[in-house]
Amino acid sequence: MNIRNLQYTVLVATAIFINSCSTQKPAKQVAKKPVTTTKPLPPKPVTPLPDPEKKISLNLPEVNRExxxxxxxxxxxxxxxxxxxxxxxxxxxxxxxxxxxxxxxxxxxxxxxxxxxxxxxxxxxxxxxxxxxxxxxxxxxxxxxxxxxxxxxxxxxxxxxxxxxxxxxxxxxxxxxxxxxxxxxxxxxxxxxxxxxxxxxxxxxxxxxxxxxxxxxxxxxxxxxxxxxxxxxxxxxxxxxxxxxxxxxxxxxxxxxxxxxxxxxxxxxxxxxxxxxxxxxxxxxxxxxxxxxxxxxxxxxxxxxxxxxxxxxxxxxxxxxxxxxxxxxxxxxxxxxxxxxxxxxxxxxxxxxxxxxxxxxxxxxxxxxxxxxxxxxxxxxxxxxxxxxxxxxxxxxxxxxxxxxxxxxxxxxxxxxxxxxxYQTQALIPRTPWIKAKPLDKPNLSVENNGNSVSIKWNALDAANVFQWILYVKNGDTWETEILEKDIVSRNLPLNKNGKKLNTVALKSVDRLGNESDYDSKKL
The missing domain is CATH 3.20.20.80 (Glycosidases)
Structure with missing residues (x-):
């Protein structure tokens, strides 16, 4: 056998071997047993910390209208x-x-x-x-x-x-x-x-x-x-x-x-x-x-x-x-x-x-x-x-x-x-519900305790639409209200009045039709 015939014989034998390998059935796989795990316990409830910015639910007094x-x-x-x-x-x-x-x-x-x-x-x-x-x-x-x-x-x-x-x-x-x-x-x-x-x-x-x-x-x-x-x-x-x-x-x-x-x-x-x-x-x-x-x-x-x-x-x-x-x-x-x-x-x-x-x-x-x-x-x-x-x-x-x-x-x-x-008390004008108006934004109220008094300041993003403010002040269990002109944006309040401690302040804005905004409030 010459060299060329020998190379040909080797190539044929290799092809037959590869083909036989590809037609064989795969070996049977053995199923694995599932791994048993322990179910995690639910997390313990966590008591949330109080949010200083969360709105206080208040029953504010009605403002007189006339x-x-x-x-x-x-x-x-x-x-x-x-x-x-x-x-x-x-x-x-x-x-x-x-x-x-x-x-x-x-x-x-x-x-x-x-x-x-x-x-x-x-x-x-x-x-x-x-x-x-x-x-x-x-x-x-x-x-x-x-x-x-x-x-x-x-x-x-x-x-x-x-x-x-x-x-x-x-x-x-x-x-x-x-x-x-x-x-x-x-x-x-x-x-x-x-x-x-x-x-x-x-x-x-x-x-x-x-x-x-x-x-x-x-x-x-x-x-x-x-x-x-x-x-x-x-x-x-x-x-x-x-x-x-x-x-x-x-x-x-x-x-x-x-x-x-x-x-x-x-x-x-x-x-x-x-x-x-x-x-x-x-x-x-x-x-x-x-x-x-x-x-x-x-x-x-x-x-x-x-x-x-x-x-x-x-x-x-x-x-x-x-x-x-x-x-x-x-x-x-x-x-x-x-x-x-x-x-x-x-x-x-x-x-x-x-x-x-x-x-x-x-x-x-x-x-x-x-x-x-x-x-x-x-x-x-x-x-x-x-x-x-x-x-x-x-x-x-x-x-x-x-x-x-x-x-x-x-x-x-x-x-x-x-x-x-x-007319001994202040009064807002009556509302005019048949005239539609854009609702006012809630104003922003800030409070600073000065020891014997409290400084409060406020503003509103839609100040151009504000005509007046309503300030609510609670001493003990008694609410007092005051209607303020638009240009007034701060007040200094005593911490004690007539033996009653100041504990809450709240503020609303009012538009030119007498419509009130939602209120912002602060506890002291």
């Missing part, structure tokens, strides 16, 4: 400024004096007349500066300042709301000085008529009147940090303003007839006022939903409503169907001017109960009280206090009153003391 406001009239210099020739500083000093007076009596709102008669107590591109501010229509205060901005800032500093009060139709008051080229009487002559008592009035049914008043209100809402827009009882004027004669609106009435209108003249007038009220409400909400809309109409809808009531008819004389506005909810609060005593042909409690029965949308009902000139009573302060208490009894959980005017408090010590005693 709307307490006063009207600040600027027309004819009734309340402010006291004269139309004061310096800027004198005007500011008078404003601060009024606000401090109201704050001292636990009021929580002012209703400031920013537009007395188609003029402005603020910087406006739509209407001239008021004669009642500087003694000349169109003349700005010098040194310059914006009075409305000042009133808003100072009211908010004191934790008080600022409602802008305006009259949509009065164009010139008899005490408003000479008419100049700046006056709207010159700029809108086709929409304005002169009444027999010397006043000038915009025609409420003229479309241009409605458009102009709408622009003024939207401008106020857009540019100023106000809490509400407030309209008073002047729609079509009272009959005596025109010597008992009918309102001279022949031009707009004839235009209505030419266009095929078929309403009676009275219904046409009411329809125009109704349209304007609904429009203003909707436009305010479209601009800033949280700005409230309030109306203070004449207190009697019609004589005989309720039975036994006598007097003028807002429905027939002013062409104001205020009952409809309340029924429809075209407002956030309603302040009928119930400027009469408790008994008599215009009974305060009877009228308030009737208006409450018409409040089908459950809006705020804050009656207007005649604090300055209530007739037919021997003790005016006692009568006003009784009306405050009657309002609380009739309206219960959403009560409040508005006082006309602040002079009734500032110029009558007995009245001021009586009302202050009636």
């Amino acid at each position: 709307f307490r406001a006063a009207w600040i009239a600027t027309v004819a210099n009734i309340n402010w400024p006291s004269k139309n020739n004061l310096t800027t500083q004198q005007q500011k000093d008078e404003a601060i004096k009024i606000l401090d007076l109201l704050k001292n009596a636990n009021f929580n709102a002012v209703i400031f007349q920013a537009r007395p008669s188609a003029d402005a107590m603020y910087k406006s591109d739509l209407e001239p500066w008021s004669y009642f501010l500087t003694g000349s229509i169109g003349k700005a205060p010098m040194p310059f300042y914006d009075p409305l901005e000042f009133w808003i800032t100072e009211a908010h500093k004191r934790g008080m709301e600022l409602h802008v009060w305006l009259n949509p139709y009065r164009a010139h008051h008899t005490t408003g000085g000479p008419i100049t080229e700046e006056s709207l009487i010159k700029k809108m002559p086709d929409q304005i008529v002169k009444l027999r008592n010397g006043m000038y009035w915009m025609d409420p049914s003229d479309g241009k009147t409605q458009d102009h008043a709408s622009k003024v209100i939207k401008d106020l809402v857009k540019r100023y940090d106000i809490d509400a827009v407030h309209i008073d009882d002047y729609f079509y004027p009272y009959r005596e303003y025109n010597g008992g004669k009918d309102f001279p609106d022949n031009k707009s009435w004839n235009d209505f007839l030419k266009q095929g209108g078929n309403l009676s003249r009275a219904d046409w007038r009411r329809a125009n006022v109704n349209k304007f009220i609904k429009r203003i409400h909707d436009e305010i909400k479209a601009e800033k939903s949280y700005v409230q809309f309030g109306i203070s109409p004449f207190g009697i809808w019609k004589p005989g409503f309720p039975e036994g009531i006598k007097g003028s008819s807002q429905y027939d004389e002013l062409y104001a169907d205020a009952k409809l506005w309340l029924n429809q909810g075209w407002l956030d609060y309603f302040s009928p001017q119930l400027y009469w005593k408790n008994d008599g042909p215009q009974s305060f409690p009877a009228l308030l109960k009737w208006w409450e029965s018409e409040n089908t949308q459950k809006r705020h009902l804050y009656p207007g009280l005649n604090t300055i000139g209530l007739n037919g009573v021997s003790d005016r302060p006692a009568e006003i206090v009784s009306q405050i208490n009657l309002t609380r009894q009739i309206l219960k959980n959403s009560s409040g009153t508005v006082h006309y005017s602040v002079d009734g408090l500032s110029k009558n010590v007995d009245m001021f003391n009586a009302v202050k005693n009636a």
